Structures are given as structure tokens and as C-alpha cells.
Amino acid sequence: MADTLSRYHALVEAGEISFDAAQAAVAKRLNRLNEELADFRLSRRKSSALAWLFSRGEKREPVTGLYIWGEVGRGKTMLMDLFMAASPVRRKRRAHFHEFMADVHERIHAYRQKLKSGEVKGDDPIAPVAMELAEEAWLLCFDEFSVTDIADAMILGRLFTKLFEEGVVVVATSNVVPDQLYKDGLNRALFLPFIKLLQERMAVVKLESRTDFRLEKLAGRPVWTVPLGAGGDQAMDEAWARLTGGAEGEPSELIVKGRHVAVPRQARGLARFSFAELCERPLGASDYLAIAHAYHTVLIDRIPVMRGLGMRNEAKRFITLIDALYDNSVKLVASAGAEPTGLYLSDEGVEVFEFNRTASRLIEMRSEDYLAAPHERRVEPSADTGGIVET
Template sequence: MTLRDGLVTHPSVTQRYGHMVETGRIAHDPAQEKIATALDRLIADISDKRLARKSSALGWLFAKRNKTREPVRGLYVHGGVGRGKTMLMDLFHELVPVEHKRRAHFNDFMADVHDRIGQHRAALKAGETQETDPIPPVAAALAKEAWVLCFDEFTVTDIADAMILSRLFSALFDQGVVLVATSNVAPDDLYRDGLNRGLFLPFVGILKQHTRILELDIDTDYRMRKLNRIPVYMTPDDASAKKQMDEAWETVVDGRPVEPAALTVKGRTVPVPQASGSAARFSFSDLCEKPLGARDYLAIAGAFDTIFIDHVPTMDLRRRNEAKRFILLIDTLYDAEARLFLSAEAAPDALYTAANGTEAFEFDRTVSRLIEMQSRDWLERTDARNEEKPAPAGERTGQTG
């Protein structure tokens, strides 16, 4: 579609995807194009359904249900990390012609659901409602706010989530909600080996009934291929280094929400300024100018497999304490085989300028490790390890500060 002044719009997922290929932003992939086509078909189904119910003043969602019409089936797209699932879902969310739509990380959505259930129970206790079952009113409120739901990283690990999903989504689908979800696992593998999984299994049937299941079955991890072209050690610490760090961070985050978090270590709180999935971003000051020790660094390495450290300065005898912590930090991240992105004032062999003392001797090991952590062999090894890494068992909480 061409507008005046030569501007061109791309009104479908397939067209927008094709434009991204033509402009070199991404490489063409038939499997991705297949998902784009399926998303366009879903947009058409949603548009047809809206037209069929247009006569209702409140829209087709709240019109009297026509039992003869089939509900719109959503999509559940699964495949390995870095395959382009999030990119395609975001194109769908942008282009689907619906005002009341919501795009969320699945865990954030479920946290909202539990908050609403808690509020309903408080209202019941206070005598403000007579409805003893919180699921129907919570589902109705969610559907009224957004009847097209887009979930990134659909996964079930929490037993509290697992036990309510069947009833919650049965109620949402009864309200006409359309679901689009991306996941690293097929529906049959959700909550595998989870506690009381038998109680969860009806949800899998409900999910299959209300969504088409598609696999993005390609071998290339585009996110990692792009990431492998980005330097991991940026120096000098100038505007160019900041830009490179930001680009690498955006690639790692891959569209997921970024928010502050906190780790609890022996009753103490270790703030994480920016966290997204298994990636965390700190400044040198956050990690080495504060009284952190080995346990703290171990907790960070256990919770995150990709670490960004901004603004590492050169150090001398006046910064011996900071140098000691930096040595310990790099040792810990090295032992954990973490992927490290770092912006620094100087190259590794020029970071510590004092010629004498224990730190000067120990920093030689740090220099060697920083160099090795930039190597292709290291990056390939960390990619393989992180793909297989189980969820961390440590205590981690989000904070809104």
C-alpha cells in the first residue's frame, strides 16, 4: 500500500517480514515466513469475527454468543531460543486491528492473575462480594481489558500457576479471548516432571483445542549469530563503547522486559540494576565499589548466565580493594563459564597499573581470563552450556524501584 509522499506501509506480517528481509535487517527463512503467513491468517480470522459481530454496541466479545460460529483459534509457536519467535509475535501484536490487546511475558501475566485473585478474596472476606470462586470474575475482567493476548516465553514452572491454568483459560476462552504464545517447548512438554502434573494435564488439552500448534523448526540461532558479531570487550570507554554495549544488551534481551531485580544472599540483598531472563547488567561501581564478596558473586553467576559490566576503570594502588573484588568477580564468572560483556577504560593488560603487590601478580590471571573470555571457543562453549542450563535454584526477586 503506497501513501502520498511515496511512503509505503506494510499492512501484513508477511509484508512487514519481507520488508525486513529486503532491507537486510534479517535473513530470509522459509520457516519464519510460514509462521508469518499463519499469523496473517489469524489476523484475517479476527477481522472476520469482528465484522460478524459489528452490530453489537459493545463489540463481538460481549455480544450474545452465536453457538453456530466457531471461535477463533489462536497460535502456539514453539522452537529453540533465538529462532525469531518473539520478533514475529511482536509484528502480529503491532498489526492486529484490535484496540483491546495485551502483550506480556507469561510470568508477568500470571503474577497479575494471582494479585487479582488475592484482591477478590480480600473483597469476599470484607463482605464486598458474594462470589466465592475468584476465577470467573478475574477472567471476565481480564477479557474485558484485552481479548487478544500475546504471551512471550510461555512456560510453567510454578505449582500455583499449574493448578489454576485449566480453569483460568477455560474461562478466558469462554469469554472469546484469542491467544498467541511463543515458547521454547511443545505443549506436551509444559510443566514436565512438575509436582501433581496430572492436575495440570487438562490444560494441555484446552490449549490444543483453542490454538494451532506450530513449530519454528530451524537450526539457526539468529540471536546468537548476530550476537557473535558484536565485540564483548569494548575499549576505550567512550560513546562508541556505550553504543556497542547497548546494542549487545538489546540483542541478548531480545524484546523481553527489563526491570530491576534483587538476589538474597544469607539474608542480605544484592541489587541487580537491570535484569531480563538470564541476563543482568551492572556497572563496575555496582559490583566492585560496594562491600560484595565471594558469596555475592557466586549468587550472581548462579542466577544469570550473561553478565554486562559497564565502565571498568583503570586501577592502581589507590584502588586496591576494587581491584581485589574485580579479580574475584572475574574468577567467579570464569569458573561459571558466564558470557561477559564489558566496557573498560583500557585493554585487559593495562587495567591494573601498579607494578608491585599481590594484586599486580593476581591480575595477570585476570588479564588471561578476560582475553580467553573474548575468544570464539569461549563464546561457542558458553552458548552450548547456556542452552542446556537448568533454571537457577537460588532466591531471586523482582523489585520496582
């Protein structure tokens, strides 16, 4: 099996990417981590095989994970792809961080229901949930590690403390250095021990590539119509007719954790929503993932320019929505009040920084490469073919 660096050079030689010294350096660092994981995996096997001989074996130091951060479009996801393909670990899981946390909250809820019914004993669901996760995968890899939700922030310290105690190794990509996580968040002082924990258990590496490689692939396909108005509405109607082969479409709904998520119009694997229907209603990551899994193409009408803190909630939902569509290679056709880089106008709040990633992704989603890619339905972690990969 080729290692991470060899795979990187193979992509360069094939002309699929341009060589970048910073990317190559991180690929080399990921190589070392895979070597450490292979050695640790072997030692665990030997320790297990000799457990009958020793009542108390010598405990090895845990493997230090990796936290790779840098600006959007620098190649972090590509490097994670290469690392995962080369990893010797059998019990491993890769997930977008928002999707992982949605899974964690669902497991916590399920455990609390068992507590109420008397099926299990105890008063804190965090530890058993962490142990369950550790049993499923001892290498966790997260794309787009970010913390904006107070519910996430308040449980991460206890959750990851237990994961690390169970020997879990974490690799993550992020657009921000750990010290900037949950910046300006409510009760952030309670979150600071988690940042310290990450810095103790993960080596922090900055990917300083020379350019935004996503922007270099901008294709300019006519899938983003500006400005809003009658012309934009007509363009969307024409796009719907062309993509569905003239089908009118009909309303439908998705069932998400017992709730009904309305789909105003769908036909032949396409769905059409207005911005208000997606981002002005109390929808969350699990709802957007359900949409991303169900439809290969989504049309969104009348995305407005979001100004200031007055539209902060809508902007946060929009960020999460685009993450779900992008991560599942869903094609996006939209009418909007501005180009992606001008959609969110504010001078304060963490959403300003996060929207830079969203704008970059929206631009990439217009490229020929993205539009040519097949719809990749990434199922929920609890499904049989979910985020745990056996190799």
C-alpha cells in the same frame, strides 16, 4: 496497514534480517490468523448492533489461537512483534508469561481481600479475575510461555477455561512443545487437562529455523568478565567508575507491593548488586521487574557456576532475573565464574532446558545491537500505559 508477511519481507529487503523459509511460513500463518481476527471482530460488531433485533443470536465458532515453539533465538519474538504491529484487534495485550502470571496472582490476592471485607460475594476468585482480564483484552499474546511454578500450574486450567469461554484468543511463543510444559513438575497429572485445553484452542506450530540468530549477532563487548577473583572485581570497579562518571553511588530501595527491596548501590540510572543479593534471597518476578524498570544498567558481581539441584532455587531466580532485564532492554555488566553456556551444570530438572534460553539471552545482551538499544521501561499491566494497546 502492512500485514505480517509484508513486514517480514520489508525487513529482509532492508538487510536487517536474512530470509528464512521457516520464519516466512510462520509469518504467513500469522497473516491468516489476523484475517480471522479481523473477520471475527467485524462479526462481533454486527452481532452487537443487531442485538436488539434477536433475543438469541447464532454464536460463531471461536478463533483458534496459535502456539509457536522452537529452539532459542529462532525469531519467535521478532515474528510476534510483526504480528502485533499488524493486528487489527483494538483490545489486545502482550506480556512476558511470567509477568502476566504475576499480574494474575496480584489480582487474585486483591479479590480475596474484597471477599474478606464483604465487598464482593462468592468463593472462587479465578472466574471474576478471568472475566476482568477478558474485558480488558480479547487477544492475549505471550512471550516465553513456560510453566515452572506449582502455584501457576494449579490455577491455569480454570483460568484459561474461563478466558476461552469469554472468547479470548491466545497467541504464544515458547521453547517447548505443549506436551513438555511443566515437565517433572509436582502433581503434574493435575496439569495435563490444561495441556489438552491448549491443544484444542491453539494450533501448535514449530518454527524450524536453520540457526540461532541471536548467536550470529554476538558482538564481544567487554561487559562479561571471567573468571572470578581479584581481576574480575577490579574490572567491575573500573566499569562502575567509567559508566557513572566517577560517582561513588549510594544505597537505595524500591517499594514492591508494600515490601522494601534493597539496592546496595545506585547512581545515575545504574545499580550494582552481588549475585547473592539478587538470587540467594527470596526475590521474585515482581522484584526483578521493579529493578528492570528503575535502572537502565545493572552490574552483577560474582555470578558463580551453579551446580546441580543444590543451587536449583538460585538458578530459577537467575533465569527470572535475566528475563526481566532482557525484556526491558536493561544493560548488563557482570563478573562470572564461566561463560553463559557454562553457568549451570546439572543433568536433571527443567532448569537445564530453561537455562539454554538464559545463556542465549546473556550472549545477546553482549551484542552491539542490544547495547545500542534504548532502555524500554515496560510498565505494569495495571498502569495507564500498560500492556493493553488501543489501535
